[in-house]
Amino acid sequence: MQVYLPIAEVSVNVFLLFGLGGLVGILSGMFGVGGGFLMTPLLFFIGIPPAVAVATGTNQIVASSVSGVLAHLKRKTVDLRMGWVLLVGGLIGALLGVQLFTYLRSIGQVDLLVTLCYVVFLGIIGFLMLVESTRAILRNRRATAPKRRRHNWVHALPFKMKFRTSGLYISVIPPILVGLSVGVLAAIMGVGGGFIMVPAMIYILGMPTKVVVGTSLFQIIFVAAFTTVMHAYENQTVDIGLAILLILGGVIGAQLGARIGLRIKAEQTRILLALLVVGVCLNLAVGLLIEPSELYSLGQEG
Amino acid sequence: MMRLLLSLLLFLAAPAWAQEERIVAGMSQNRVAIDATFVGSEILLFGAVKRETPIPDSPLGVVIVIEGPEETVTVRRKERQFGIWVNTDAVAVRDAPAFYAIATSGRFDYVLSEEENRDRLVSIEETVQVIENAEVDDAEAFADALIRIREKEGLYSLAEDSVFLDQSTLFSTSVQLPSNVVEGLYTAHIYLTREGKVVSNHVSYVSVRKVGLERWVFNLAHERPLIYGLLSLAIAGFFGWAASTLFRFVFRN
Known part of the structure; x- marks a missing residue:
């Protein structure tokens, strides 16, 4: 069944979009990532114009994050206090990111920088996660209890605050900085930023894996909502028709994913996410390195 | 616009004998409505040659061109x-x-002579022209690339x-x-040729417009972008909440 999308101005298969939303939704619920870093390239692939894919992707992230957070709230796996602190940084970062994006577009080359951002960040994060989670699994096999709390520079900063749900007593500066840098990247790359946020929370802030997913989703809702309105207002590239189809698949997927996530061990979740991140990274890197079959591309004036 | 003026000029300047044969043409539709189920459309063009004199000996050729709205496109090369x-x-x-x-009714360069094609800008290559560009020395390659990409997209x-x-x-x-056609006014040119020379031509128009819900959404997005953005958010939030509630209900029972 084909449907014509009013803003994207193309005709696409309803079930294809529904399935795409569902697949990304499952991953989103399992790993606490918005799924934007998967959704956006997949939408390019089925012929949605890039500008529309990026903007509509953020709108879909709002829906699947809301759905995911509600599931996590029920199980009390959201550190709301940490969420608000991250959000303060996130919104400032998103605002800066949008300015930076506009500037990059004015000097051209925005596509390249976005792709490079993806390759570099996905590569670093994916590799680190892969190493860490493999080591964690090996450690568990040898049945020695992992050392949880490590004291590093994060604990030496002022303005300390108690985050009871996470069991942390740390300065608010690192979470705000994490939120800020993720916000900047999120706005440039047109994603929620969960795939950067989740590892940062685990490895920099030292939050327990259990609350990381819910808290990340909570924060992503607001950053993605902000970005959606910005895109709709500045570029008129949010396609409600496309968004609804992706959302219908996505929210169902997110619910399933959140329940699947409960059944598998934290280390396994991490290694799966790591493999996914590395896979997407390699795919994009290959695209940059191999000579494209069509060297020319079309763009609108302006 | 230029082309319209040009053809008008040619029409006025043409001697009476050139109009011995006239075109009477029709179309299956003069407006194409883009709605939610739009998957493309087929336009049927038909017509007849009206003449008061006997049919000339030289074979008749027909060239029909349907052209969409013009826009400036930036072509980039990697x-x-x-x-x-x-x-870069x-x-x-x-x-x-x-x-x-x-x-066309036969081979393009057989039906339409090179001079006529150049004067009336009929072929794709004649229509898509680049302005001289100081930065690159092979601007033609960019026009060719545009044609190649658009041909691939149909x-x-x-x-x-x-x-x-x-x-x-x-x-x-x-x-x-x-x-994937865009909205706008499309022109349908019909050229009647003999020995590669255009003996008569005819212009009609097809309007391609979004209708109904598609029209409404498009207008809202462009005229009230803030309201549209907030509406998108509200829809997203509602679906997120509804799915979560529904699932809790389903899993409890």
């Missing part, structure tokens, strides 16, 4: 720099039609031998509009 493929040179191609379909096409001619009088053809 080059390998520091080991990766990067967009860019050329603005002015007046590139969003859609351009040619149907937006530009040349279909030779696709106009059916009956007894040198009746002609008909059909042109496929793909689902």
Whole structure:
């Protein structure tokens, strides 16, 4: 069944979009990532114009994050206090990111920088996660209890605050900085930023894996909502028709994913996410390195 | 616009004998409505040659061109720099039609002479021209790339031998509009030729518009972007909440 999308101005298969939303939704619920870093390239692939894919992707992230957070709230796996602190940084970062994006577009080359951002960040994060989670699994096999709390520079900063749900007593500066840098990247790359946020929370802030997913989703809702309105207002590239189809698949997927996530061990979740991140990274890197079959591309004036 | 003026001028300047044969043409539809189920559309063009004199000996040719609204397109070219493929040179191609379909009754260069093609800008290559650009020395390659990409997307096409001619009088053809066409006023040019010379021509219009819900959404997004953005958010939030509630309900029972 084909449907014509009013803003994207193309005709696409309803079930294809529904399935795409569902697949990304499952991953989103399992790993606490918005799924934007998967959704956006997949939408390019089925012929949605890039500008529309990026903007509509953020709108879909709002829906699947809301759905995911509600599931996590029920199980009390959201550190709301940490969420608000991250959000303060996130919104400032998103605002800066949008300015930076506009500037990059004015000097051209925005596509390249976005792709490079993806390759570099996905590569670093994916590799680190892969190493860490493999080591964690090996450690568990040898049945020695992992050392949880490590004291590093994060604990030496002022303005300390108690985050009871996470069991942390740390300065608010690192979470705000994490939120800020993720916000900047999120706005440039047109994603929620969960795939950067989740590892940062685990490895920099030292939050327990259990609350990381819910808290990340909570924060992503607001950053993605902000970005959606910005895109709709500045570029008129949010396609409600496309968004609804992706959302219908996505929210169902997110619910399933959140329940699947409960059944598998934290280390396994991490290694799966790591493999996914590395896979997407390699795919994009290959695209940059191999000579494209069509060297020319079309763009609108302006 | 230029082309319209040009053809008007040619029409006025043409001597009386050139109009011995006239075109009477019709179309299956003069408006194409883009609604939620739009998957492209086929336009049927047909017509007859009206003449008061006997049929001339030289064979009759028909060239039909459907052209979409013109826009400026930036064509970028990638080059390998520091080991990766990067967009480097860019050329603005002015007046590139969003859609351009040619149907002819025989081989293109046989039906229409080179001079006529150049004067009336009929073929795709004549229509899509780049403005001289100081930054690149092979601007033509960019125009060729634009044509190549649009041909692949089904937006530009040349279909030779696709106009059916009956007894040198009746002609008909059909042109496929793909689902990725843009809105606007499309022109349908019909040229009647003898020995490559245009002896008569005819212009009609097709309006391609979004209708119903598609129209409403598009207008809202462009005229009230803030409200549209907030509406998108509200819908997203509602669906997120609804799915979560529904699932809790389902899992409890």
